[in-house]
Amino acid sequence: LVVLLNLFRDQLDRYGEIDTIAGNWRRALQTLPATSTVVFNADDPAIAGLTEHLPARVIGFGLNDTRHAVAAATHIADSQFCQTCGHRYHYRHIFYAHIGHYTCPHCGRHRPDPQIALTALEPRGLDGSELQIRHPVGQLQIHLPLPGLYNAQNALAATAAALALGIAPTTIGAALTTFQAAFGRIERITAGPNGPPMLIALIKNPVGASETVRMLTATTTRPLHLLIAINDRFADGTDVSWLWDADFEPLAGRVARVTVSGTRAADMALRLDYAGVDGAAITVIDDLPTALDTALVALPVGETLAVLPTYTAMLDLRAEIARRGWAKPFWET
Numbered sequence: 304l305v306v307l308l309n310l311f312r313d314q315l316d317r318y319g320e321i322d323t324i325a326g327n328w329r330r331a332l333q334t335l336p337a338t339s340t341v342v343f344n345a346d347d348p349a350i351a352g353l354t355e356h357l358p359a360r361v362i363g364f365g366l367n368d369t370r371h372a373v374a375a376a377t378h379i380a381d382s383q384f385c386q387t388c389g390h391r392y393h394y395r396h397i398f399y400a401h402i403g404h405y406t407c408p409h410c411g412r413h414r415p416d417p418q419i420a421l422t423a424l425e426p427r428g429l430d431g432s433e434l435q436i437r438h439p440v441g442q443l444q445i446h447l448p449l450p451g452l453y454n455a456q457n458a459l460a461a462t463a464a465a466l467a468l469g470i471a472p473t474t475i476g477a478a479l480t481t482f483q484a485a486f487g488r489i490e491r492i493t494a495g496p497n498g499p500p501m502l503i504a505l506i507k508n509p510v511g512a513s514e515t516v517r518m519l520t521a522t523t524t525r526p527l528h529l530l531i532a533i534n535d536r537f538a539d540g541t542d543v544s545w546l547w548d549a550d551f552e553p554l555a556g557r558v559a560r561v562t563v564s565g566t567r568a569a570d571m572a573l574r575l576d577y578a579g580v581d582g583a584a585i586t587v588i589d590d591l592p593t594a595l596d597t598a599l600v601a602l603p604v605g606e607t608l609a610v611l612p613t614y615t616a617m618l619d620l621r622a623e624i625a626r627r628g629w630a631k632p633f634w635e636t
């Protein structure tokens with residue numbers, strides 16, 4: 304069983320351009336025997352195009368709740384052109400980047416109708432979402448304890464994969480309802496006994512960072528308190544130009560205070576400045592433990608500190624939190 308979620312630019316210096324990756328994946332998928340199954344995201348044209356004419360069984364999943372479409376095309380769409388004839392896709396609905404309902408006006412290639420469809424997605428703030436999933440033999444109603452459109456799509460993919468394996472829908476629903484995120488992926492930690500709550504959400508590429516910003520700004524109308532930590536070590540990608548491809552613009556006018564840290568703190572502060580975040584709300588502190596203390600001291604009672612670290616900054620932060628006894632080391636969680 305192979306599950307294909309989406310294909311976006313991510314750490315180009317390490318992984319290469321997405322056309323290269325798509326070509327590698329296509330060759331790998333063609334070697335799969337007819338006894339295997341490929342579960343794929345019908346809303347991503349780059350992914351859907353990989354699943355045509357395969358010996359393996361293919362099962363598409365997709366978002367049918369078009370209330371979550373965005374008004375305008377985003378500038379970080381990576382796969383905008385038809386794989387058959389090269390014309391630009393027409394999108395009836397875009398959810399983010401190049402994910403949506405697409406048709407080629409020239410040759411008619413279009414989004415395949417998904418067998419597993421997310422027919423209703425009701426956000427419930429930071430507590431998660433209510434999902435209604437239609438599958439070939441019925442409906443599934445799930446409370447997913449993770450916020451954000453992309454987490455709903457991940458849960459949809461997991462549901463499709465589990466159904467393909469013959470797992471009972473009730474078992475799938477129960478598993479997703481009690482799901483806990485891997486460390487640093489929308490993880491909630493309290494800063495000590497009776498301390499304020501923190502929400503840690505890893506960011507590492509343009510689409511992921513943009514959707515995390517969208518999740519934070521969509522789940523509350525209150526001013527945000529942020530700690531953003533950007534490193535440029537090997538595991539983060541040494542090229543931080545991705546910060547300029549990510550949409551931090553929705554933060555303009557929404558931030559009470561943002562503490563910026565990490566080896567590329569100054570780059571991030573400059574990015575926030577160009578995004579329109581009030582300069583008086585931005586504090587740059589290179590040292591991460593000091594930045595964490597500063598952000599927590601400034602946090603008003605009743606508010607949550609949203610922490611957005613890159614991968615190695617998240618490991619550093621996790622180590623610091625474990626040292627303080629606020630959480631177990633990540634390898635014990």
Ligand SMILES: [Zn+2]
Nearest residue numbers: 385388407410
């Ligand atoms: Zn075409």
